[in-house]
Amino acid sequence: AQKVTQTQTxxxxxxxxxxxxDCVYETQDSSYFLFWYKQTASGxxxxxxxxxxxxxxxxxxxHYSLNFQKPKSSIGLxxxxxxxxxxxxxxxxxxxxxxxxxFYFGKGTSLTVIP
Amino acid sequence: GGIITQTPKFLIGQEGQxxxxxxxxxxxxxxxxxxxxxxxxxxxxxxxxxxxxDLQKGDLSEGYDASREKxxxxxxxxxxxxxxxxxxxxxxxxLWGAFAEQFFGPGTRLTVL
Numbered sequence: 001a002q003k004v005t006q007t008q009t010x011x012x013x014x015x016x017x018x019x020x021x022d023c024v025y026e027t028q029d030s031s032y033f034l035f036w037y038k039q040t041a042s043g044x045x046x047x048x049x050x051x052x053x054x055x056x057x058x059x060x061x062x063h064y065s066l067n068f069q070k071p072k073s074s075i076g077l078x079x080x081x082x083x084x085x086x087x088x089x090x091x092x093x094x095x096x097x098x099x100x101x102x103f104y105f106g107k108g109t110s111l112t113v114i115p
Numbered sequence: 116g117g118i119i120t121q122t123p124k125f126l127i128g129q130e131g132q133x134x135x136x137x138x139x140x141x142x143x144x145x146x147x148x149x150x151x152x153x154x155x156x157x158x159x160x161x162x163x164x165x166x167x168x169d170l171q172k173g174d175l176s177e178g179y180d181a182s183r184e185k186x187x188x189x190x191x192x193x194x195x196x197x198x199x200x201x202x203x204x205x206x207x208x209x210l211w212g213a214f215a216e217q218f219f220g221p222g223t224r225l226t227v228l
Binding site: 093100105 | 155173
């Protein structure tokens with residue numbers, strides 16, 4: 001079974017609107033860490049934002065924010081005022097436990113921002 | 116700040132050939148990773164190294180060897196390239212013990228003819 005699931009394969013939105021990308025995860029650990037990454041057309045993967053499981057407040061960085069719903073094991077990425085350059089593939093990831101190998105990635109959601 | 120570099124950027128090989136991919140980081144990070152990314156799939160862990168001279172197998176280690184020559188570099192060898200294989204190999208690093216995000220290199224795109 002997949003530990004991290006992104007059900008949206010691709011999304012298209014108009015420029016300057018808000019988009020939400022979904023991600024659900026599966027873990028038995030009481031402490032874990034959730035991340036969102038952006039992969040551009042060139043293949044570069046850039047870290048965007050993280051949420052620590054013990055924090056109740058949703059993380060926000062620039063025009064990225066998270067919707068962390070712990071009871072639902074859900075961590076949505078919200079991008080406000082989307083720009084053309086936000087077009088990319090977005091990966092959700094989870095790190096659990098103490099093991100260094102315990103990073104799990106979703107399959108990604110492709111976002112297209114239409115001018 | 117720092118950077119992760121991967122060489123080569125593109126690698127074309129023949130079936131059965133032994134191919135080596137290199138990764139260098141100047142973050143002074145302890146732990147480094149090799150992932151494989153196939154089209155439409157997430158990242159799959161091949162090897163990781165907690166610190167210099169350490170090697171740990173990931174879920175996809177069969178068909179690969181790795182080498183952590185020094186703290187700043189981590190190499191991956193495809194021991195016998197498979198025909199029609201096409202994937203991107205990504206190197207990443209994190210600080211030891213830190214529950215922090217991974218930093219990624221730009222990737223090496225492999226094509227096997």
